[in-house]
Amino acid sequence: MSREVETPPETGIRIRTEVRAPSAPAEAATTAIKLENINFGYGQNQVLHDVSMDVDEKRVTAFIGPSGCGKSTLLRCLNRMNDLIESAHLKGRVLVKGKDIYAPGTDVIGVRRRVGMVFQKSNPFPKSIFDNVVYGLRISGVRDRTTLDAAVEKSLTLAALWDEVKDRLNQSALSLSGGQQQRLCIARAIAVEPEILLMDEPCSALDPIATLKIEELIYSLKERYTIVIVTHNLQQAARVSDKTAFFWLGRLVEYGPTADLFTNPREKLTEDYITGRFG
Amino acid sequence: MTAHDLRRRAMSRAVEVFCAASVILALIPLGLVLFFVISRGVTALRPEFFTSMPKPVGEPGGGMANAMVGTLILIGIATAIAVPVGVVSGVFLSEYKGSRLGSAVRFAADVLNGVPSIVIGVFAYAVAVMPFRRFSALAGGVALGVMMLPLIVRTTEELLRLVPESFKEGALALGATRSRAVWTVILPAALPGIVTGILVALARVAGETAPLLFTSFNNAFFSTRLDQPISSLTVQVYTYAISPYEDWHRQAWAGATVLIAAILFFSLLARFVTRRLERMHRGTA
Numbered sequence: 001m002s003r004e005v006e007t008p009p010e011t012g013i014r015i016r017t018e019v020r021a022p023s024a025p026a027e028a029a030t031t032a033i034k035l036e037n038i039n040f041g042y043g044q045n046q047v048l049h050d051v052s053m054d055v056d057e058k059r060v061t062a063f064i065g066p067s068g069c070g071k072s073t074l075l076r077c078l079n080r081m082n083d084l085i086e087s088a089h090l091k092g093r094v095l096v097k098g099k100d101i102y103a104p105g106t107d108v109i110g111v112r113r114r115v116g117m118v119f120q121k122s123n124p125f126p127k128s129i130f131d132n133v134v135y136g137l138r139i140s141g142v143r144d145r146t147t148l149d150a151a152v153e154k155s156l157t158l159a160a161l162w163d164e165v166k167d168r169l170n171q172s173a174l175s176l177s178g179g180q181q182q183r184l185c186i187a188r189a190i191a192v193e194p195e196i197l198l199m200d201e202p203c204s205a206l207d208p209i210a211t212l213k214i215e216e217l218i219y220s221l222k223e224r225y226t227i228v229i230v231t232h233n234l235q236q237a238a239r240v241s242d243k244t245a246f247f248w249l250g251r252l253v254e255y256g257p258t259a260d261l262f263t264n265p266r267e268k269l270t271e272d273y274i275t276g277r278f279g
Numbered sequence: 280m281t282a283h284d285l286r287r288r289a290m291s292r293a294v295e296v297f298c299a300a301s302v303i304l305a306l307i308p309l310g311l312v313l314f315f316v317i318s319r320g321v322t323a324l325r326p327e328f329f330t331s332m333p334k335p336v337g338e339p340g341g342g343m344a345n346a347m348v349g350t351l352i353l354i355g356i357a358t359a360i361a362v363p364v365g366v367v368s369g370v371f372l373s374e375y376k377g378s379r380l381g382s383a384v385r386f387a388a389d390v391l392n393g394v395p396s397i398v399i400g401v402f403a404y405a406v407a408v409m410p411f412r413r414f415s416a417l418a419g420g421v422a423l424g425v426m427m428l429p430l431i432v433r434t435t436e437e438l439l440r441l442v443p444e445s446f447k448e449g450a451l452a453l454g455a456t457r458s459r460a461v462w463t464v465i466l467p468a469a470l471p472g473i474v475t476g477i478l479v480a481l482a483r484v485a486g487e488t489a490p491l492l493f494t495s496f497n498n499a500f501f502s503t504r505l506d507q508p509i510s511s512l513t514v515q516v517y518t519y520a521i522s523p524y525e526d527w528h529r530q531a532w533a534g535a536t537v538l539i540a541a542i543l544f545f546s547l548l549a550r551f552v553t554r555r556l557e558r559m560h561r562g563t564a
Contacts, residue, residue, distance in 0.1 A: 126467065
């Protein structure tokens, strides 16, 4: 199912944007993550202004916007990766399945196990493919070889990498191609069975064919996981996501079903951005 | 060709010649040292040199078996002390870059690196010889360990800093604690370089004499006891070299040759191990 999106005639640009229909349009999705008035900054520098939104469970939500609009920062708020920066400060609440992950006494390690992350640049560890996939399990104390073997096969299969690497699990992960490495990172993230998967521009360093594979993967993974993806590529957002959020200068400008946002944006700013007038 | 072009070419030529001359000049001392030591040393090097003990003055032949074993024991002790402390300190420095304690430790390591080896010998004498009223292999090992320490601390720190931040982020995002990330991902990633650093430090202290003169002292007999004075190649060479006997001088040259060969061996081993480990990481092994 695809349709062509007409851009306003005065730009003269036509963006071919395939919009896949949401997988389960009728039934209302439950909320996986609820953001309440997020204000975030580093030192004096305020990056996010009063962002509130609900992320649907078992759907793909895309964050789009020009560089520096805070979309990656917001993504990193969802698994407390911003804790690594000393001067970072956050106000507001991030509720994952109803629990505020910034509440005092929260187990940050537990949060990161429930909310997995795939990074912009694939970052497999300089270890074997097998050791990469089971890293998360091993650090949480799983030692049983059969369990680990099963997890490796399952995760790599889900990440559509099993057939390519099943005969060389003991080889270094760095011997894989860029696209394979990124799929390995996805396998590594899902091996710990998180509920939510965050992806920070997972395809920005990949060629179109590898990108296509990752996109297909994202599409198939949403049956099991809630996925939040940051992307610079508008077509990609249109292709893979059910809902899209457009950010500009640290504010959430518009958030809605992807098809609506791309075909019929409510805000002038969104329209200007998706039609390529800036950004 | 214009005058300008000619001048440019002449200049380029002159600089090339200057560079080549500098390189040759820099290599001359090394070449001469190797030439003298080896040419004089090999004549005295017989299999017996590696297997037998020093002989009294007047008896020809004899070897430095005790000194070779002694040197190995000494650098073994030094490594056992300096590697754990040095690597852990290096991890601390790279993980707590900005902390005050970190800056202090870094400064201390740099100062320690510049302390003359004889001073370190005096220090080891004070802490490891005086209290026991006895020269010992242990004291010598402590002195060499103290010399190795700053080298290992700084190389570990530098190499850990070269590990991409993305490895650490990846580990943390999978639910690793900070220390877990360091021990299971960051340190292994830096390991080839750290091993090289350790071997280079080892090669450097293996050639030290001054810190051993009044710590491990010397021993005319074969000894592996850590609480007794122990012989070492460097001190043995020193003792023989300042002696008035022609036989002993020959032995000193032979000892020096063995020492140089050993250090060369460590340097080559360092390169080999590094390449091996790196290839293992890249997955082309």
